[in-house]
Amino acid sequence: MNWALLSLALPLLSAFWVLLVRRAVSETILFATLVSLTAALAAFYQVQSDPVQTLLLGDWTLPLAIRFELTSLNALLMVLTATIHFLVGLYNRFSRHGSGRYSDYWPLSAVLHSALVALWLSRDLFNWYVTLELLTLVAVALVTLSGPKAYRAALGYLVLSLIASLFYLLGVALLYGEYGVLDLDRLSALAVDSANTRLALLLMVLGLMLKAALWPLYLWLPDAHANAPTAVSALLSALVVKGPLFILWLTLTQIAPVEFAQQLGLIFALFGSVALLSGAWSALRTPYLKTLVAYSTVAQLGYALITLGLLLRWQTPELATALWLFVIAHALAKVSAFLAAGEMQATFGSKELIAVRGASQSMPLAMFAFAVAGGSLIGLPPSGGFLAKWILLQPLFAEPAHWPWALAILLGTLASAAYVFRVVALAFDRYDVETELPQTDALAQWLSLLPALVVWGLALISQPLMLWLSTGANP
């Protein structure tokens, strides 16, 4: 557990340090992130021998203390968070289009890192509320980094997020009123099927869905994610929306009465199917490159929502493996997609999609990164995205009654293929000879390719990965 705590505290401490001394800002944060990554790996290694570690903060006894829990799932999520933070940080440091070495991107991203780790570790409903607020404020601050043009999107995001937090908080208060505890395990042991419990869970679900931008409460996402600086879009899409999803999954699997969970599950699965198609449809129609990538997040979250819905509907905890594989694969692929898209947008000097015409010749690496990431988003074998989809589809194919869901997922796959190819096809279009080749930045393009390679590399460790996820995800 101490390794996990180190991984939690270091980014935060380094953020305070660089805010205070304002020297070697990017280097300090990158170094701290690397150490934090190492610590997360150490924690992950440790958790293999001791699968569920708990820590009662302040050494108080349970119902009073806030509880941290370390399983191989959240250790893996910690590794993922640190990896992505590090990779995006590298891009932001070395790309010409990054935010600069001294900008507040650095301390803010470090706080984001710590807030997420705090969220993964915590098992306390109210503590989650505070981490969610923290996450919201960091995310909004990061969005405003790109200047006045992002203010409207940032404000919309903030307002919706604040009201979502209140929904969540009211739900927590009602649960506390009924059971008198805030700890997840305690609640799980005490919870019964009552009108108050249902109301409380419903309020929490609404708040969390809004925060995680799950369909139909996703309307704030495309604006906020498309208007943020590139590195920030990558962090937001890859990591921030997954935090509320994690809480949603834990509360519903642990606390929700079975019948209620099943009803919710059906709704989730339906919403997820709609999200797949509507997100893809919007991605197909938008004229802007980064907005397309942002809408793809809406669509991809549809997969997570379907998986969560079916998991609740059939009460099959095994599906959690698929859920978290989706999350990990999507996070890595989306980082690549956003970095590549942002790099192209900045190089061509236009946010229009049409600007990438001929990019396969002028910026082959970035285009390759986008295509490779897109491959995982579509779910081409043997990428991480494929792995997740495969685990999800197996039980669906097994029974004819489940085929409609399989059909929805296959349709979603086709739709995501359509928007990925929309970009790729344009890039392979004939390059306009008369325009000058823009100055490209090879290093930045390589950096945008890295996460995509990692997501395809997941296939190499698919067996242990599934094992880790399945042991960690079924407490």
Place this chain on the structure above:
Amino acid sequence: MTEFQLFLGLGLLLFLLGVHGLVLSEHTIRRLIAINVSGGGVFLVMVSLASRGDSVDPVMQALVVTGLVVAVSATAFALRLGSALTRAESSDREGDH
């Protein structure tokens, strides 16, 4: 009905009214007032739940203190963001002329 139920119901009503106000308004200050009214409702629910016993539940009180501080920080930032937005948009408009 006891007074805890009176204030519990009042809190829920306040929460809903705030949400209602939020849905109906498109103005930054109004929206933030609505959010804070909603927040007041949630805190009212929490405190009325805390006051059920013989003495008042200290944990719930502490949670509300935390909630208040979080709310005021977020509100402060949101209001200033709203002012910055108004300024940015008015200077944009002047730039167009």
Place this chain on the structure above:
Amino acid sequence: MIEFTAILAWPFLLAGAFFFIAGTLGVLRFPDIYSRLHAVTKADTLGLGLTVIGLGLLSGSLRTTLLMILVWLLVMASGATACQLLARYERERPQVEDENGGR
């Protein structure tokens, strides 16, 4: 002894409440802002002062009474200052805007 101070305290409390009512009536009934300013800051401050005396007699604790007197002094100073500031603001305010139009 306690009984005696308690009996003594109630007239003060009642008189305090009376002045609060008077102040509110003034705010509601007086014709213009300047006289309303007077109503609030004088009558209410007096009402609070009487209440403090009454409560001080009831509580019988010196520390509490001193604190309450501090509150009263603060309110009195604040009332006097607010009265001056608002009156001056009203006097210097450009009288062009339409104040009845739902401002």
Place this chain on the structure above:
Amino acid sequence: MAVVDWVYDGLLALLVLGLAAGALYSLSLYRAVVFYIALGLVLALVWARLGAPDLALAEAAIGAGLTGVLLLSALKHQPNKARLMGWPWLPGLTGIAILLLLIMMVKAVWGLPQGMAAVGQAALLAVPESGVEHPVTAVLLNFRAWDTLLEVLVVLLALLALRQLTLPDETFPDAWPLLLAWSRLLAPLSLLLGIYLLWRGADAPGGAFQSGALIAAGLLMLRLVGLSPALPWSRFGVRLSILIGPTIFLLAAMATASLGAGWLAFPPDWSKALILLIEVAATTSIAISLALLVGSDSRELNQ
């Protein structure tokens, strides 16, 4: 319950409701803001009524005071008349929806049991071991100190977020002599009262947040009349005072994790001193952060 209790509770509830409606539905923004400030004051009375003096203190300082100044200062940059949304049928329709929702929600929560929650009882039992006598302070700075650390971080984050914005200019007219003299009196008074609240926090209602908010209000008062010195982010001392709260808190957590019993497990002999140290640092940070959050100048922060 006696009749008088009902009259009294009913009046409070009616006031809350009326003021909330005024704050939400007034056509004029200025009026809405005034209603909201009044609502904050009544909520403080409600907390007092429900037996939560800590909250009464916090609400008076934060909810009514700071948020009031904040809303008033935001008014300038916004058009005063703000219509509610266009469609005429919308308010009525949503009003009915609200009513139905309320009935459903009240029905759901009606049966909640009486009596104190398990965590609350555990907290009251553990107070003697916490190093402070006041239960709420014990919860905030010991039992659930991790929440509080994150909360101090939220305040810092709001300030960092504000740093990214290009803000409109804030200039005030020269203050009248009376106002100058008055603020010269009010500011030290609020500082004094803030320190008093912090000091009382260990064994009575009060504590870092209330105290920080009050001191921030004093700083704001000075700022409004042009007496306060600039607190530019570029100055090391300013950054240090803003960061000291969360930093000391985090360092305490790390120290207890590596040397002592565990993350934020204060050793019994030290807990009182540690809590005091953290509280003083947190109060400093909160006071300056809140003052800057509400009243920072356009150039003060972006450097």
Place this chain on the structure above:
Amino acid sequence: MLWLISLLLLTVMASMVRVVVGPTRADRLLAIQLFGTAGTAVLLMMAYLWGQPALIDAALIIALLAAVITSALVQFLRREHHD
């Protein structure tokens, strides 16, 4: 004592009419000032009634902040006329 508190609450409620009808901004603020005074009186009575000395501190804070708000508002309003 509770009756007395209720009476004060009633006067507060009545004075809210001033916030609605105005007519000037100063009038509306005046209602807040009155509110602050009556609120402190209510808190002081509650402090005595339930033996909660902390409520006197709350009264002190309200008195202080009502003053801060009035002063702040005067500055804000004057600023508007200046531009």
